[in-house]
Amino acid sequence: MKLELLHLPFEILDQIIHFTIPDPHYLAYPASHSCTKTLLSLSRVSKFTFQTARKLLYTHCLYIDAPWRLGSLVTALSHSNSTIPLSCPRNLYLSPFSGPTIRNREIVTNITVLFTILGPYLKRLVINIPLRSHYPEDDRTETLRPLLRQGFVKLVELEEFASVRDELYLAYWNPAFNHIPMIEEDEDEDNDDDDEDQEDHTITDFFPSYWPKLKHLALYNSVFDTTFMDALARMPLLNTVVLSRRDFGDDEDDWLQLWNAKVGARVEITFIESTDVELEAGIKKLTFTDLPPHRAVDTSLGVWMCALYTPEDGDAIGDVQEWTLKRMLDGSLWSSSELEKLATQAPLHCL
Secondary structure: OOOOOOOOOHHHHHHHHHOOOOOOOOOOOOOOOHHHHHHHHHOOOOHHHHHHHHHHHHHHOOEEOOHHHHHHHHHHHHOOOOOOOOOOOOEEEEOOOOOOOOOOHHHHHHHHHHHHHHOOOOOEEEEOOOHHHOOHHHHHOOOHHHHHHHHHOOOOOOOEEEEOOOOOOOOEEOHHHOOOOOOOOOOOOOHHHHHHHHHHOEEOOOHHHHOOOOOEEEEEOOEEOHHHHHHHHOOOOOOEEEEEOOEEOOOOOOHHHHHHHHOHHHOEEEEEEEEOOHHHOEEEEOOHHHOOHHHOOOOOOOEEEEEEEOOOOOOHHHHHHHHHHHHHHHOHHHOHHHHHHHOOOOOOEOO
């Protein structure tokens, strides 16, 4: 009996390859994930599977967690003979620094080049970058932060942005004060005033305001004050904000009333904190009943308070960052229905 090989139509084969993606809304699958490994294997089978698999890799697997991955991606996208469709990379997880500092000019340059290339296309971005390892006064000699700013400002199509480690700290040194001598850290015991002077010589702006299409914003350890609220109020499409371990400004007592007056129900905001008291862990939506009558607010406000349980001897900072990163990647951080579901879970653990 003669056996005949059956050939699947390309259309069916294409659908089969697409089914390797578990969740098409997941931001980016790492190299260790089974779907990434499968797509890499399929890219080596034939010309047809190569085209489809490569497109899906650039669409669903841009999880850049090492310097060499960033360098390889920039090289691939920058090559004059590149046939990679630039419209594919719309989602990106970026954590390219292998150490605790950003003081690596090659990596910083590659980030800027990458953002310049992907700026017209990138929609969703999660960064895990130690921006607070390098301060504006350091750039009087190294000029790394201005270089990073050149890249971030190109992301004009961003709709979703999340920073795992900080508030997107891109403050920069005012060049008008370049003539001021550098202050040595151990020069004397009265460095507090010197530090304040150096802060006065830096320019701090609310960088997400450069992205007019932004809808979802998540930051870590951001100052939550009237200046911050005013900046959010000026963003026309913004509808969801998540702040982990926020820092209050001078308005800690009346922040909810200020939020109601300046931003209101247009933007849903979630505050994520940690607690070592297990019974306090959970999530709830604030209403006027949470305040005295003379401080009543609009009951339609979407303000959520989330307290994650972390053991007293645990790493509260790391646990909160890990918990939020997981939800940044799967998209549940922005979902009201997910918040309502979490509200039924008590206590809420950082797992």
